[in-house]
Each structure stands twice: as C-alpha cells, then as structure tokens.
Amino acid sequence: MDRASLYFMDQNDKNTYDFDETLPALPLPTLRETMERYYLSVLPFGNAEELAQTRKAIQEFELGIGGQLHEKLKDRAAKMKNWLGTWWEDYGYHLLRFPLLPYQIMSMAAQLEMVGSPETPEYMLKGLARLVHHTMEFWDLTRKATIKPLSSGGGKIKYSSALYKRFYSTSRVPGIEQDHIEKHFLTTSEGRTPTHILVSAKGRQFVFNGVNDNDIILTAPELLVQLQRIRSIVDYEPEGDGVPVLTHDDRTSWANNRNRIMEISDANKEALRLVESSAVSICWDDHEPKDYEETSQMGLYGDYHSRWADRSSTLTSFKNGRFTFTGEHSCYDGTVSVSYATFIQLSLLECGEPDWSEAEQAKIAPLQEITFQLDDELRDQIRRVRKEVEQRGMDVTVTFTVFTEYGKDFMKPHKLHPDSFVQVIMQWAYLQMHNEIAPIYETALMRHYYNGRTETLRSCTAAVHQFLCIASNATTSGSSLAQAFRTAVTDHRRMMDEARKGHGVDRHLFGLWCAAYENKLDIPSFFDDPLYAKSGGGGNFVLSTSTLGFTANVGYVAPMTMDGYGVFYSITSNAIFINTTAYRDSAKTSARKFNEIFKESFRRMRVLLEEFPDSKL
CATH class of the missing domain: 3.30.559.70 (Choline/Carnitine o-acyltransferase, domain 2)
Incomplete structure (x- = not known):
C-alpha cells in the first residue's frame, strides 16, 4: 500500500469527478419490498400483540398514505439521479x-x-x-x-x-x-x-x-x-x-x-x-x-x-x-x-x-x-x-482500545467476513452485559451510486437473533453455539450485500417521511407505531455502529440514544481498533465495561471456532 497506487491518477485517467457521472442512479425499492423487509427487521423486538399491531400499521400505510408518498418518490426518482438529493443532510x-x-x-x-x-x-x-x-x-x-x-x-x-x-x-x-x-x-x-x-x-x-x-x-x-x-x-x-x-x-x-x-x-x-x-x-x-x-x-x-x-x-x-x-x-x-x-x-x-x-x-x-x-x-x-x-x-465518554490477539487473518480462513464477525460479536457482548437484545444499525456504504452516501443495515438479522437466543441459553453446547455463530455471520454478510444494493429499509422510510414533510402533509401514523422506535427507527438505535475499513484508522461520534453506545472499529491483519462512546449521565451504560466484555467475547469465540471447526472447511 502506497500513496501512488491509492491516490494518484494515471496520466490516461479522466478527471476525478467525471467518474461520478458514470455511476448508476440510486435505486428506489418498491413499497411492498421495503414493508416486507421492515417487518422482518422488527421481529426480534416485539411480542405477538405488538407484531400484530405493526402488521396492521403496515397494511394501512401501504394501502393509504404510504402508497401516495411512494408515488411522489417515484416522480422524484424519474427526474433525479439520486432521489434522496439533499434530504439526508x-x-x-x-x-x-x-x-x-x-x-x-x-x-x-x-x-x-x-x-x-x-x-x-x-x-x-x-x-x-x-x-x-x-x-x-x-x-x-x-x-x-x-x-x-x-x-x-x-x-x-x-x-x-x-x-x-x-x-x-x-x-x-x-x-x-x-x-x-x-x-x-x-x-x-x-x-x-x-x-x-x-x-x-x-x-x-x-x-x-x-x-x-x-x-x-x-x-x-x-x-x-x-x-x-x-x-x-x-x-x-x-x-x-x-x-x-x-x-x-x-x-x-x-x-x-x-x-x-x-x-x-x-x-x-x-x-x-x-x-x-x-x-x-x-x-x-x-x-x-x-x-x-x-x-x-x-x-x-x-x-x-x-x-x-x-x-x-x-x-x-x-x-x-x-x-x-x-x-x-x-x-x-x-x-x-x-x-x-x-x-x-x-x-x-x-x-x-x-x-x-x-x-x-x-x-x-x-x-x-x-x-x-x-x-x-x-x-x-x-x-x-x-x-x-x-x-x-x-458528557460524552470516548474510549480507545485495541484487541491485539487476532484480526482478519484469523477470521478469513474460517470463511467468515471480518466486518460481519465483529458485528455479531458486538451484539453478543451487549446481550451479556445488559441481558437484552439491542436495536442496532451499521452504516452501509452507498457511494457506488450517483452522489450516494449511506444506507442503514439493521444488523440484528434473523440468523443473528437466533444466535443471540441460543447464546443466552445456558444449556447450549459449544458446537451448537459455534455453528449458530457461523450462520449468523454469513446471514449478516448477505444482508449487508443487500443493503448496499439499495435493499435496505431506513433510507426509503426516511424518504417517505421527507415526502410528507416537504408537501406539508401530516406525518403518517405509521411512524408512531411502537415497534418503529423500539426497533431503532426515528433515531432510536441503541447500538450505532460502523466499520472504518481495514487500516488502523478509527473514528467515532456520540451515541444515538442516552442509554446507547457508539461502537466504531477498523480491522487489520492481527488487531481490531475500537472507539466506543457512551453518555456520562446514563445510569445504564459503561463504555469501558462494554469494551472488556467485547474483547472477552472475541477470545471465547476463537476458542469455540478452533474447538469445533466447520466440517466444510
């Protein structure tokens, strides 16, 4: 890795910004697709009664004002290569x-x-x-x-x-x-x-x-x-x-x-x-x-x-x-x-x-x-x-720690994507510390689209949720836990790939909110459904997370919620660099204690993966 290969254009290359004009338009999912993905994303956070209420809210939204707002987004997408435009900022x-x-x-x-x-x-x-x-x-x-x-x-x-x-x-x-x-x-x-x-x-x-x-x-x-x-x-x-x-x-x-x-x-x-x-x-x-x-x-x-x-x-x-x-x-x-x-x-x-x-x-x-x-x-x-x-x-505590016992060179031979590996371990650490599952987002990069920025991956996927349930059962065997972890990591990676194709949830929902706001319409009652906030919507993600890539450079922002964490990390061959943030006045969180459980969870999983190797490898 050197400056010339990473940053200096070849003499035959175009103007830097000419490449942007060749990028594809930001995809706009159908409303039905987003509503289906949204419902799956709230499953870990609702009981039967809450989920029934959410299904009703989705149906009313889809057949009513949601459909009208989506038509406005379609009109916008027909005129703009990036239908979000400046709404995000x-x-x-x-x-x-x-x-x-x-x-x-x-x-x-x-x-x-x-x-x-x-x-x-x-x-x-x-x-x-x-x-x-x-x-x-x-x-x-x-x-x-x-x-x-x-x-x-x-x-x-x-x-x-x-x-x-x-x-x-x-x-x-x-x-x-x-x-x-x-x-x-x-x-x-x-x-x-x-x-x-x-x-x-x-x-x-x-x-x-x-x-x-x-x-x-x-x-x-x-x-x-x-x-x-x-x-x-x-x-x-x-x-x-x-x-x-x-x-x-x-x-x-x-x-x-x-x-x-x-x-x-x-x-x-x-x-x-x-x-x-x-x-x-x-x-x-x-x-x-x-x-x-x-x-x-x-x-x-x-x-x-x-x-x-x-x-x-x-x-x-x-x-x-x-x-x-x-x-x-x-x-x-x-x-x-x-x-x-x-x-x-x-x-x-x-x-x-x-x-x-x-x-x-x-x-x-x-x-x-x-x-x-x-x-x-x-x-x-x-x-x-x-x-x-x-x-x-x-009033915002910022920590910096480095897990030095392994990095991506250990993860890759197990056929586990490093970012997904860290994401699942992070949710496991939160479960161990707080005895609950956290609504979590991870930033999904969208800069491969015209003027693209980010999408949200709701990182507690179905398989990750299943792993967390298995991990919370004291009778679970080591082999079962290791297998559930592999499945969770693979599922997380699949969902990240989908999010980066524009198949997320939150940017589309945000766009629908913006369409109502800009047209001076009442904000739809869909956004008042309890599971919307309980699953992280409207700025309520308890774990706000992002990977900064595969160098040692790592940065941070404040948590999204008072009783939440910001967890940001980068992964090198033999280490994981971690910035964790938490609010000083929260009676619930502790960034330093979380870091210790986070690192201990990496250690525990290494033992499990080595003791119970994947038979397919």
Whole structure:
C-alpha cells in the first residue's frame, strides 16, 4: 500500500469527478419490498400483540398514505439521479438544534507514532507543519481533480468522489430553524478556490496564504516559519475575545448571534467569510492528552474558545504533539475522513523528514489576524456560552482500545467476513452485559451510486437473533453455539450485500417521511407505531455502529440514544481498533465495561471456532 497506487491518477485517467457521472442512479425499492423487509427487521423486538399491531400499521400505510408518498418518490426518482438529493443532510442533520460538539461531530486520533512521526512537545510545531503540508497536498489533488476515486473489487467498482469537494473550504452555517452547507471550494476547472489557512489558538484567529506566488503549496519548512510566528504571538500576548465559542451553542442561538455579528459591520462579514472559507482549519489546543484514548476524548472537547465547530474539517494540534482529525458529519461521511487520514500517514511514512534548515531561507508570507467588532450583547453571549460549556463538562465518554490477539487473518480462513464477525460479536457482548437484545444499525456504504452516501443495515438479522437466543441459553453446547455463530455471520454478510444494493429499509422510510414533510402533509401514523422506535427507527438505535475499513484508522461520534453506545472499529491483519462512546449521565451504560466484555467475547469465540471447526472447511 502506497500513496501512488491509492491516490494518484494515471496520466490516461479522466478527471476525478467525471467518474461520478458514470455511476448508476440510486435505486428506489418498491413499497411492498421495503414493508416486507421492515417487518422482518422488527421481529426480534416485539411480542405477538405488538407484531400484530405493526402488521396492521403496515397494511394501512401501504394501502393509504404510504402508497401516495411512494408515488411522489417515484416522480422524484424519474427526474433525479439520486432521489434522496439533499434530504439526508437537510432533514437528517440540519433540523437538529443541539450543539455540534460533542453531539454531531465525528473525530479520530491521528495515530502518527505508527508511521514513525514523533508525538512529543518538542516536535509539535514540526509535526504540525508536516501535517499541514500533506493536508495541502491532498487539497491540491482534490482541486486539480487528479485524486484517484476510491474503488473496490480490484478497481471494478468505483465510488463517488463528490464528497471530497466538501472536505475543504466548507462550513455548516447555522439557521434559526434549519442549517445549511456553504461550500466555497472550487476545482481548477470551476474557478479560483480559497487558498488561505486558518489557525486558531487562545481565542484568537490568524490566516495566511497556503500557496506561494506561483500557486505552489508551501513546504513544511515554510509552514514551520508561519506556525512559529503565530505561536510566539499567542504564547506571550493576552487571550482573544473567544468568538469561536459561540459556535458551540445550540444552533438557533448561534444563528441569532451570527446574524448579530454580521449586522454590526461589513468588516465582520468579511471576517466570517475568511473563517468559513479557509482551505484548512487548524486549532491549537493547550491540553496534553497522554494517550490515544485521552486524545480521542479531547477530540470532542478541549479549547472551545478556539475551535470553529461549523468547519467541515479541522486539524487539532495539542500542546504535547498529539493530533486529532475532526469532521462535520452532514458534509461528508467517515470514509472520506479515513481516506484523508491514510493519505497523511502514508505521506509521513514515504516522504521522510524535511530539511528543516530550509526554514532559515523561507520567504515569510503576510500574516493577518482576524478580529471581530463586538458589542456588549455579544460579549455577554460569549461569556454565557463559555460558562455553559464548562459546566456541561465531558458528557460524552470516548474510549480507545485495541484487541491485539487476532484480526482478519484469523477470521478469513474460517470463511467468515471480518466486518460481519465483529458485528455479531458486538451484539453478543451487549446481550451479556445488559441481558437484552439491542436495536442496532451499521452504516452501509452507498457511494457506488450517483452522489450516494449511506444506507442503514439493521444488523440484528434473523440468523443473528437466533444466535443471540441460543447464546443466552445456558444449556447450549459449544458446537451448537459455534455453528449458530457461523450462520449468523454469513446471514449478516448477505444482508449487508443487500443493503448496499439499495435493499435496505431506513433510507426509503426516511424518504417517505421527507415526502410528507416537504408537501406539508401530516406525518403518517405509521411512524408512531411502537415497534418503529423500539426497533431503532426515528433515531432510536441503541447500538450505532460502523466499520472504518481495514487500516488502523478509527473514528467515532456520540451515541444515538442516552442509554446507547457508539461502537466504531477498523480491522487489520492481527488487531481490531475500537472507539466506543457512551453518555456520562446514563445510569445504564459503561463504555469501558462494554469494551472488556467485547474483547472477552472475541477470545471465547476463537476458542469455540478452533474447538469445533466447520466440517466444510
């Protein structure tokens, strides 16, 4: 695995984004198919009376308003290559009013030690300069449309690259009732894109140009000079006004304060434009996390007075040389974050240490501090939000752990798909800890369709449910448990393949809800059926999960429910990297205890699979 083969297009290849136009349209299932799949998905969670009520709700919905709404989706699909359009971000994210951090943002620890880059206080500035340089390399590939589209199956299946355009120079702008995305990034063929880099620290913000007069990105030594200049200012001068803390308020309050900032002066409008459109956003954080778990925790917290939450991507640099990559989830999905993080790590590994002596001859680029004109009302608002953030504390617990006893090299010889293997073990661990079966979703990648994003796999399939029932029976033999596990893993993989073909449940149901909402119709009573929420619908999945692929890079978001978990993982040849999140104030959950049971369940299953091998292998 190297940068060239993964990220650099061949000279004969097309423009990166031309591939997107060749992708097939997002499939729209029939209403009958979705209702059948939906009913199967609720079976593990309902008793006979509840299931009878659900069958009635399905029938009434299908024969009534559901059929009418589906016709509207069919009309939409006839006119649009992706019938979901912007609904997913508009109504799945942008109507939410609670703060982005820590509740809606995704983050990951950079894990640079594995590629030989020191994460120490002494190396912090140099490490950051290297990260920013390679981040700008990724930016350059994106703006010149020469970044290779992600693919699978030996390059046979290409994935949409459209979301790369939201990684840079993009912000989620708050609205009184609904947010929206503002993308300032342009490819070379589209026009001139912003090239300035934003650095925030101690409540102050600075910008400088990330390219030289010849439009070539700055080298790491040149960036080091700029970073040293800013560091000398913030280390020896007073803290700034801390305007970024306003972005950590509820979205409506932040929208009101943002409007007030713009009303005060045109200079403030220009300051906002510089912040929200910068190519790269960097936050210097004075915390010193001692390991990757603390680094992960601080990815959602830290120096709020210096982090602009609305930015689609932010590189946070801690005082002791550790880093996190943070993303705004409505702008893009975790696969984009992993693609970027892997590029950074490979770049550090392959490009080697810069010649730092070049910094002595580096041309010094102009440095501008961004300032806002504030009135007493806004100063009061800054104090209020800062106090509220401090009082709230770390109400989302983030853990980072690595299971090192085996990985995909153990799973594959057993003919068990690694992702499905982890999914079934995870549900088993939850059952052991809480003595119940959890409604669970796993993200299914849909980027092989035009402007595709994700589908939901309701991961407690029929065979997984059967395995969990067998596992909860103390009289079950080891051979029966091992066989049920194999069947569950195979069934999960089959259902994941179906979901990725567009044969899921939740995006279609979401589309039907959106069709009612946009046409100002009453939301159908179908969505009030108790088993809809009990099986996870409407944002009620107790286990919200996703695989980040087959590198060591793993990230996380907050759980979907107060008494739920977020479980995110990546699988390498000999290890499983796991981020688990839980709410501090839940009386039910414990992320650390869950991790221990999770890892012990991997150990138990290895013993069972080796003791009772599949006779077909």
